[in-house]
Amino acid sequence: MDSLVWRVLPLLAILVSFLIFFYFKDPNTAQLLIKLSSDDDCTLLPYDHYWISSNRIVTPQGIISGSVEIDKGKIISIVEGYGKKGSSKQEQVIDYGEAVVMPGLIDVHVHLDEPGRTDWEGFLTGTRAAAAGGVTTVVDMPLNNHPTTVSKETLGLKLDATKNKIYVDVGFWGGLIPENAHNTTILEGLLSAGVLGLKSFMCPSGINDFPMTTIDHIKEGLSVLAKYRRPLLVHAEIELDSKNHLEPKDNGDSHVYSTYLNTRPPSWEQGAIEELVGVTKDTIIGGPLEGAHVHIVHLSDSSASLDLIKKAKSRGDSISVETCPHYLAFSSEEIPNGDTRFKCSPPIRDAFNKEKLREAILEGHIDLLSSDHSPTVPELKLLEEGDFLRAWGGISSLQFNLPVAWSYGKKYGVTLEQLSLLWSKKPATLAGLESKGAIAVGNHADIVVWQPEVEFELNDDYPVFLKHPSLSAYMGRKLSGKVLDTFVRGNLVFRDGKHAPAACGVPILAK
Numbered sequence: 001m002d003s004l005v006w007r008v009l010p011l012l013a014i015l016v017s018f019l020i021f022f023y024f025k026d027p028n029t030a031q032l033l034i035k036l037s038s039d040d041d042c043t044l045l046p047y048d049h050y051w052i053s054s055n056r057i058v059t060p061q062g063i064i065s066g067s068v069e070i071d072k073g074k075i076i077s078i079v080e081g082y083g084k085k086g087s088s089k090q091e092q093v094i095d096y097g098e099a100v101v102m103p104g105l106i107d108v109h110v111h112l113d114e115p116g117r118t119d120w121e122g123f124l125t126g127t128r129a130a131a132a133g134g135v136t137t138v139v140d141m142p143l144n145n146h147p148t149t150v151s152k153e154t155l156g157l158k159l160d161a162t163k164n165k166i167y168v169d170v171g172f173w174g175g176l177i178p179e180n181a182h183n184t185t186i187l188e189g190l191l192s193a194g195v196l197g198l199k200s201f202m203c204p205s206g207i208n209d210f211p212m213t214t215i216d217h218i219k220e221g222l223s224v225l226a227k228y229r230r231p232l233l234v235h236a237e238i239e240l241d242s243k244n245h246l247e248p249k250d251n252g253d254s255h256v257y258s259t260y261l262n263t264r265p266p267s268w269e270q271g272a273i274e275e276l277v278g279v280t281k282d283t284i285i286g287g288p289l290e291g292a293h294v295h296i297v298h299l300s301d302s303s304a305s306l307d308l309i310k311k312a313k314s315r316g317d318s319i320s321v322e323t324c325p326h327y328l329a330f331s332s333e334e335i336p337n338g339d340t341r342f343k344c345s346p347p348i349r350d351a352f353n354k355e356k357l358r359e360a361i362l363e364g365h366i367d368l369l370s371s372d373h374s375p376t377v378p379e380l381k382l383l384e385e386g387d388f389l390r391a392w393g394g395i396s397s398l399q400f401n402l403p404v405a406w407s408y409g410k411k412y413g414v415t416l417e418q419l420s421l422l423w424s425k426k427p428a429t430l431a432g433l434e435s436k437g438a439i440a441v442g443n444h445a446d447i448v449v450w451q452p453e454v455e456f457e458l459n460d461d462y463p464v465f466l467k468h469p470s471l472s473a474y475m476g477r478k479l480s481g482k483v484l485d486t487f488v489r490g491n492l493v494f495r496d497g498k499h500a501p502a503a504c505g506v507p508i509l510a511k
């Protein structure tokens with residue numbers, strides 16, 4: 001008996017030391033085996049004080065080699081010098097080597113469609129896809145959900161719908177529509193309830209309970225927003241020439257992309273922006289609308305529209321602009337007949353326009369990027385019919401923001417620092433998220449770890465968490481930039497293809 005104990009004991013000791021060694025040494029792999037996860041665990045890490053090390057950490061001061069110390073969800077120190085952890089507890093270090101550690105992406109333009117249209121997307125699928133793509137915060141649009149988010153009560157329905165479903169943090173834009181533009185009580189109720197700002201359309205939105213606003217409604221909205229110092233986001237297209245709209249070119253063949261393209265010319269964007277800059281002139285310091293800010297969403301036209309915005313900025317207007325990866329990645333010439341996955345508004349324009357948009361990104365004239373993730377159901381995307389005029393307009397892309405922006409961006413010279421400005425810092429500023437958007441002491445530990453050099457193909461084997469993967473225009477593309485890990489306020493919510501068992505995102509409400 002004794003001899004049996006003596007034979008088993010050393011084996012046990014070896015096993016225990018083996019487990020302890022892996023538990024502390026390499027959290028990347030071994031700790032996940034050790035962590036006893038329960039269904040209400042919303043992090044895949046077994047501790048809340050730890051270090052992240054890498055040779056490429058993107059900070060506001062540049063790319064450093066070093067370590068980021070995280071405690072209870074916040075960044076509490078940043079130490080330069082790889083290998084120097086500055087801590088006696090060296091064991092709780094996740095060493096990422098050459099992988100890039102960057103602020104998590106903040107996508108300020110996402111339609112999650114809940115409540116009311118969870119067959120299109122929803123908080124669960126949308127935020128799981130976001131987490132898998134390194135997006136740590138999304139700001140949800142007030143439309144495509146039903147009812148639309150246009151009052152305190154409808155914001156309440158949204159908030160109820162997020163319970164136990166959001167894997168990343170979620171903020172909300174409220175809707176500015178004619179009905180509430182005239183009713184300060186409703187509008188102030190919505191703003192006091194915590195929307196981060198408002199959004200309106202200058203053309204039909206495609207959604208019945210989200211009617212378009214005129215420039216007068218916009219002025220009314222801005223005068224309320226000025227008091228709250230929150231932005232108005234505008235879909236800037238105006239139906240200038242409805243004849244043009246009714247008489248598509250290319251013999252009106254609705255299976256040919258240019259037929260659709262010709263129904264929404266650049267002059268629609270220019271017309272809307274002309275009206276807008278007529279109002280933003282009053283947002284200058286000392287002007288009657290000081291405190292208000294206009295943000296133009298998804299700019300497609302890189303010619304006269306962009307010139308108008310540049311001029312307004314140089315005059316001191318409080319105005320900013322975003323574009324989306326699909327306008328930088330694709331051009332109208334290459335959209336196949338009938339491939340309605342590429343239909344969006346404003347439309348994807350020609351290659352010359354795309355090149356000029358890319359230049360504007362590099363020169364800093366475009367403030368930020370967003371996805372305008374606007375999915376629907378296959379029956380409305382009409383892929384089988386291939387009818388560009390009748391199909392739903394909207395590109396589905398949320399999970400692919402980072403690899404798409406990087407794969408196409410690096411070809412025209414975008415750097416990692418620029419990427420993190422365009423996708424994290426500037427969006428945080430727009431949405432008023434003071435503790436997010438940068439790897440800096442005191443900020444939330446919202447972090448994506450990824451490998452820019454790793455290539456993959458978005459084929460049917462690729463784990464896509466969106467509700468309708470096949471409707472995304474990026475399927476079939478070869479991309480580079482693989483997301484390894486995603487942290488939301490220090491919680492490891494996604495690692496190596498898997499999510500934490502529970503959702504620990506929180507709704508973000510403005511105070």
Ligand SMILES: NC(=O)N[C@H]1NC(=O)NC1=O
Nearest residue numbers: 205206344345374393394
């Ligand atoms: N309603 C809605 O989501 N519309 C969006 N889709 C699109 O392509 N542009 C939009 O504004």
Ligand SMILES: [Zn+2]
Nearest residue numbers: 235297298345
């Ligand atoms: Zn829009």
Ligand SMILES: [Zn+2]
Nearest residue numbers: 109141372374
């Ligand atoms: Zn949109």
